[in-house]
Amino acid sequence: MPETPSRSKATRNDVAALAGVSTAVVSYVVNNGPKRVAEETAIRVRQAIEMLDYRPNAVARSLKTGSIKTLGLVIPDGKNPYFMAVSTAVEAAARQRGYVVLSASSNLDPDVESAHLNVFEARGVDGVLLSSCVQGAALTGQAIPGLPMVFLDRSTAAGINTVGVESRAGAFDAVQHLIEHGRQRIGLIIGEDEYVTGDRDRISGWRDALGAAGLPEGPVEFGDFSLSGGYSAGVRMFARSDRPDGLFVSSDQQSIGVLRAAWEAGMRIPADVALVSFDGIAESAFTCPALTTVQQPIGQLAEAAVDLVLRTAQQSSEIAHLRFSGDLAVRESCGCVN
Amino acid sequence: MPETPSRSKATRNDVAALAGVSTAVVSYVVNNGPKRVAEETAIRVRQAIEMLDYRPNAVARSLKTGSIKTLGLVIPDGKNPYFMAVSTAVEAAARQRGYVVLSASSNLDPDVESAHLNVFEARGVDGVLLSSCVQGAALTGQAIPGLPMVFLDRSTAAGINTVGVESRAGAFDAVQHLIEHGRQRIGLIIGEDEYVTGDRDRISGWRDALGAAGLPEGPVEFGDFSLSGGYSAGVRMFARSDRPDGLFVSSDQQSIGVLRAAWEAGMRIPADVALVSFDGIAESAFTCPALTTVQQPIGQLAEAAVDLVLRTAQQSSEIAHLRFSGDLAVRESCGCVN
DNA sequence: ATGAAAGCGCTAACAC
DNA sequence: GTGTTAGCGCTTTCAT
Numbered sequence: 088m089p090e091t092p093s094r095s096k097a098t099r100n101d102v103a104a105l106a107g108v109s110t111a112v113v114s115y116v117v118n119n120g121p122k123r124v125a126e127e128t129a130i131r132v133r134q135a136i137e138m139l140d141y142r143p144n145a146v147a148r149s150l151k152t153g154s155i156k157t158l159g160l161v162i163p164d165g166k167n168p169y170f171m172a173v174s175t176a177v178e179a180a181a182r183q184r185g186y187v188v189l190s191a192s193s194n195l196d197p198d199v200e201s202a203h204l205n206v207f208e209a210r211g212v213d214g215v216l217l218s219s220c221v222q223g224a225a226l227t228g229q230a231i232p233g234l235p236m237v238f239l240d241r242s243t244a245a246g247i248n249t250v251g252v253e254s255r256a257g258a259f260d261a262v263q264h265l266i267e268h269g270r271q272r273i274g275l276i277i278g279e280d281e282y283v284t285g286d287r288d289r290i291s292g293w294r295d296a297l298g299a300a301g302l303p304e305g306p307v308e309f310g311d312f313s314l315s316g317g318y319s320a321g322v323r324m325f326a327r328s329d330r331p332d333g334l335f336v337s338s339d340q341q342s343i344g345v346l347r348a349a350w351e352a353g354m355r356i357p358a359d360v361a362l363v364s365f366d367g368i369a370e371s372a373f374t375c376p377a378l379t380t381v382q383q384p385i386g387q388l389a390e391a392a393v394d395l396v397l398r399t400a401q402q403s404s405e406i407a408h409l410r411f412s413g414d415l416a417v418r419e420s421c422g423c424v425n
Numbered sequence: 426m427p428e429t430p431s432r433s434k435a436t437r438n439d440v441a442a443l444a445g446v447s448t449a450v451v452s453y454v455v456n457n458g459p460k461r462v463a464e465e466t467a468i469r470v471r472q473a474i475e476m477l478d479y480r481p482n483a484v485a486r487s488l489k490t491g492s493i494k495t496l497g498l499v500i501p502d503g504k505n506p507y508f509m510a511v512s513t514a515v516e517a518a519a520r521q522r523g524y525v526v527l528s529a530s531s532n533l534d535p536d537v538e539s540a541h542l543n544v545f546e547a548r549g550v551d552g553v554l555l556s557s558c559v560q561g562a563a564l565t566g567q568a569i570p571g572l573p574m575v576f577l578d579r580s581t582a583a584g585i586n587t588v589g590v591e592s593r594a595g596a597f598d599a600v601q602h603l604i605e606h607g608r609q610r611i612g613l614i615i616g617e618d619e620y621v622t623g624d625r626d627r628i629s630g631w632r633d634a635l636g637a638a639g640l641p642e643g644p645v646e647f648g649d650f651s652l653s654g655g656y657s658a659g660v661r662m663f664a665r666s667d668r669p670d671g672l673f674v675s676s677d678q679q680s681i682g683v684l685r686a687a688w689e690a691g692m693r694i695p696a697d698v699a700l701v702s703f704d705g706i707a708e709s710a711f712t713c714p715a716l717t718t719v720q721q722p723i724g725q726l727a728e729a730a731v732d733l734v735l736r737t738a739q740q741s742s743e744i745a746h747l748r749f750s751g752d753l754a755v756r757e758s759c760g761c762v763n
Numbered sequence: 764a765t766g767a768a769a770g771c772g773c774t775a776a777c778a779c
Numbered sequence: 780g781t782g783t784t785a786g787c788g789c790t791t792t793c794a795t
Contacts, residue, residue, distance in 0.1 A: 096571055098788060109766040114790060121791075125764060140570065145547040147488055147788035150771045155484060157527075157548070165513035166707060168506060175503040178529055187544050189495075189527050191516055206525050209483040210495070232478065233434055314711045343711050350713040369504060373652045373681055375688040375713060436772060447782045452774060459775070463780060485772035488787045 097139035106135035117143055149211060158188045158396060159207030161200055163220040165192030167312065167340050168368040169383075170218065173239065176389035177216060184393060186213070195220045201229055208234050214396035235399040237392050248399060250392045250409040254365075257381035257413040258292025261363040262335050264379070264415060266300045268361050268422050270333030273297060274305035276320045276345060277337040278312045289337050289365065305331040310341060317341025321348025325360075332360055339366040342378055342420075357422035367416055376419035384411045435477035444473035455481055487549060496526045496734060497545030499538055500577075501558040503530030505650060505678050506706040507721075508556065511577065514727035515554060522731060524551070533558045539567055546572050552734035573737040575730050586737060588730045588747040592703075595719035595751040596630025599701040600673050602717070602753060604638045606699055606760050608671030611635060612643035614658045614683060615675040616650045627675050627703065643669040648679060655679025659686025663698075674702040677709040680716055680758075695760035705754055714757035722749045 099117075103110045108128060115124045116132045124132070135141070149155035158181050162170040174190055181188045189207060193200035200220055207215055214235035219226055226244055230236055237248040265273050275293050297304055306329050310320030317336065321344055324334070336342045342364040349356050356362050356376055364371070367382030391409050398405065417423050437455075441448045446466060453462045454470045462470070473479070487493035496519050500508040512528055519526045527545060531538035538558055545553055552573035557564055564582060568574055575586040603611050613631050635642055644667050648658030655674065659682055662672070674680045680702040687694050694700050694714055702709070705720030729747050736743065755761050 100788080110789080111766060111768095111791075112764085115765090118790080123764075128764080142543075142547060144549060144788055145544075146484055146493060146549040147771090148790075150485055150488055150773090150788080151790045153771080155548070165509060165516070166506070168504070168509070171503060171506070171509045175530055178503070182529075187527060187529065187541075187548070189525060191520075191525065192513055203525075205480070206483075209480055210493070210525070211482060211484040314707055318711065343708065347711045347713055347715075369652055370681065370708070373656060373685045375685055377685075438772080448773080449775075449783080450781060453781090456774085461780075466780080482772055485787090486774075488772080488789090489774045491787080 097141040099141070099143070101139055102132065102135045102141050105139060106131045108132060154213050154400075155211050156186050157210070157212045158186050158393065159204070159210075159212040159215040160188050160190040160217075161203045161207075161215070162190070162192050162218045163195050163200075164312065165194070167338075168370060169338065169340060169366045172368060172385050173218065173389065176385045177393060180386075180389045180393040184397065186393070186397075188216075193220050197221045197225070197229075204229060204231055204234075214400045216392050216396060235396050237395045237399065239388070239392055246406060248395055248405075248407055250388055250395060250407075251411075252383050252388065253410050253412040254288035255292040255295070257365060257383075257415075258289040258335065259296045260292075260415050261365065261379075261381050262293050262296035262333075263300070264417070264421055265333040265335065265361055265363055266296065266302065268333070268357075270331075270361055271302060272305045272329070272331040273302065273333035273335060274324060274331030275307045275335050275337075276317065276324060276341060277307070277309060278316070278341075279309040289335075293335050305329075305333070310344070312338050312340060314340060314344045314347075317344025318348050319344070321345035322352070325349060325352040325354050330360070334360050334362045336362060336364040339364050339368045339371045339378055339380055342380070343370065343374060346374055346376075346378075346420075357420055361422045362420040363415075364420075365413075367413070371416070372418065374420075376424075379418045379421035379423065380416050381413040382416045383413045387411050435479040437479070437481070439477055440470065440473045440479050443477060444469045446470060492551050492738075493549050494524050495548070495550045496524050496731065497542070497548075497550040497553040498526050498528040498555075499541045499545075499553070500528070500530050500556045501533050501538075502650065503532070505676075506708060507676065507678060507704045510706060510723050511556065511727065514723045515731060518724075518727045518731040522735065524731070524735075526554075531558050535559045535563070535567075542567060542569055542572075552738045554730050554734060573734050575733045575737065577726070577730055584744060586733055586743075586745055588726055588733060588745075589749075590721050590726070591748050591750040592626035593630040593633070595703060595721075595753075596627040596673065596675075597634045598630075598753050599703065599717075599719050600631050600634035600671075601638070602755070602759055603671040603673065603699055603701055604634065604640065606671070606695075608669075608699055609640060610643045610667070610669045611640065611671035611673060612662060612669030613645045613673050613675075614655065614662060614679060615645065615647060616654070616679075617647050627673075631673050643667075643671070648682070650676050650678060652678060652682045652685075655682025656686050657682070659683035660690070663687060663690040663692050668698070670698055672698050672700045674700060677702050677704040677706045677716055677718055680718070681708065681712060684712055684714075684716075684758075695758055699760045700758040701753075702758075703751075705751070709754070710756065712758075714762075716754075717756045717759035717761065718754050719751040720754045721751045725749050 218239040308320040310316035371378035529541040556577040646658040648654035709716035
């Protein structure tokens with residue numbers, strides 16, 4: 088009959104004592120090395136571990152080894168399904184490599200973002216994945232010396248690791264698809280900051296596709312990357328006198344809001360205005376109509392990002408800019424299906 | 426002109442040396458105690474900290490103090506906006522109290538769930554919040570001796586801390602609202618048993634409201650708590666010969682799928698069938714029609730849960746079962762607005 | 764094959 | 780007011 092496990096946590100000392108060996112030996116069997124242990128002894132140790140319900144303390148271990156097998160992740164908006172998907176994918180990739188992830192949302196506040204980064208650093212994370220809410224020069228300012236870091240979903244920037252999608256190409260394809268449907272006045276709904284600052288790839292894609300087809304630029308409305316941001320931009324867009332017959336929206340989350348705005352305005356999608364968006368979140372397949380959208384390869388992005396931080400953590404020399412391309416998932420909002 | 430900060434991380438020893446004081450004093454100024462330090466000395470120390478860009482190592486600290494100011498959270502489905510909202514709220518509540526949260530999704534796999542729990546335990550988290558994917562007796566099995574833990578969104582269970590919503594009351598109100606709209610055949614779309622215990626209560630609420638009004642139980646279809654789960658349940662529901670004229674759906678995420686199924690079936694909501702659901706996720710206000718739903722007080726839940734684990738971590742005696750009530754957010758899917 | 768012991772970076776008595 | 784020092788739980792070199 089097993090003893091009642093002691094109330095307080097057993098330490099490696101207790102195990103050593105019970106098994107009648109030194110603490111070093113316990114270490115060897117727990118870690119399967121670096122020294123070999125006689126099978127007999129190992130068995131005694133394992134029994135002691137079992138009896139005491141001993142669980143190694145990873146924190147203490149990390150103090151010695153320097154790695155706590157933890158990655159930090161900060162996303163700009165914990166309520167956007169796209170970033171949830173990123174989180175999930177990053178967690179999975181990390182888990183597969185024996186890491187766990189500490190994650191946090193900055194809610195679009197740069198100060199919160201850097202506070203998170205500092206907390207992670209203090210916790211001794213092995214590296215950080217950052218989908219920042221700041222841009223351009225400020226971005227580099229978020230870096231913490233000595234902390235391996237990769238930026239998610241940002242344009243190439245000097246001196247820092249980045250992984251992201253080929254936004255320009257994706258946007259180009261999306262708009263081209265609209266053009267193939269014969270749409271002539273193709274508008275744009277996009278995040279304000281994206282327009283104003285750095286990452287203008289989605290805009291270039293839209294503009295270039297139009298240019299390539301000899302079409303003029305349609306109306307543009309801004310709204311943040313949220314349901315309500317898309318909704319209000321949509322309301323404004325559909326109230327315009329130069330209402331478009333095609334629309335490229337910079338994210339699915341916004342598109343859901345746009346769909347709602349269209350519904351309220353009595354605008355039929357895709358009959359009156361065909362719509363294509365970006366991201367490929369799960370909900371894009373369940374809207375009415377379902378969204379034709381540029382599907383981001385989130386799994387690939389996450390794996391690449393995790394591999395990259397981990398590599399950086401080992402030999403911090405390399406700086407990489409990884410880009411993956413998204414495919415257009417053709418559904419109903421573009422007019423392909425009725 | 427400031428020195429170039431050293432490449433390798435500065436430790437408390439370096440600071441002490443630079444400031445010409447002992448490590449204890451550095452500790453005192455960093456932690457603002459427990460001893461007082463002469464203002465002059467403190468200034469020297471702070472300058473040294475600044476110069477060396479010294480950042481205290483929270484891990485080493487926790488080895489001494491026993492607390493690493495970290496909470497663990499495991500949710501069953503990282504892709505459900507409801508759980509994302511829970512995550513976000515828990516993070517916020519924890520942050521406010523000086524804690525960060527390590528979070529993970531079990532993706533409905535009990536083994537993954539307990540693996541996460543073990544990893545958290547080994548990381549020395551101060552407590553865990555668990556929205557489990559297992560039920561009943563198995564639930565208690567997930568507990569780790571000595572690890573403060575509170576279950577989220579679970580029915581009262583013996584011996585364990587829980588915080589959740591008044592599901593039965595919420596469901597009752599929802600169904601009653603449908604009845605007030607004159608609906609007579611009120612169906613139910615709900616999760617398969619294994620997912621959420623809240624189910625039981627949601628079912629009772631539906632049944633009781635019907636009973637109270639002297640109405641018979643309408644058709645029931647099962648689907649998991651996802652977009653596609655709701656979608657397929659909806660497809661089946663609308664294909665039935667005893668199609669309902671009112672529908673209570675156990676979560677907003679499912680409702681979005683149901684809306685899609687209705688749309689495909691040419692069923693008008695609320696004209697043909699009025700719908701009320703549960704959760705109050707952000708997207709429920711942007712569907713077409715917008716969802717009338719029982720709004721969960723997620724912020725309250727999160728705060729209560731965090732407070733409860735923290736309290737448990739201090740004196741592990743108390744066992745509490747906290748329940749909060751949700752309010753019906755009346756929108757369009759019930760027929761109140763046209 | 765095993766053990767002794769020196770820390771990892773930090774805290775907090777306990778001296779002075 | 781400040782310094783010394785003994786660990787927290789673990790890993791690992793260097794003996795034996």
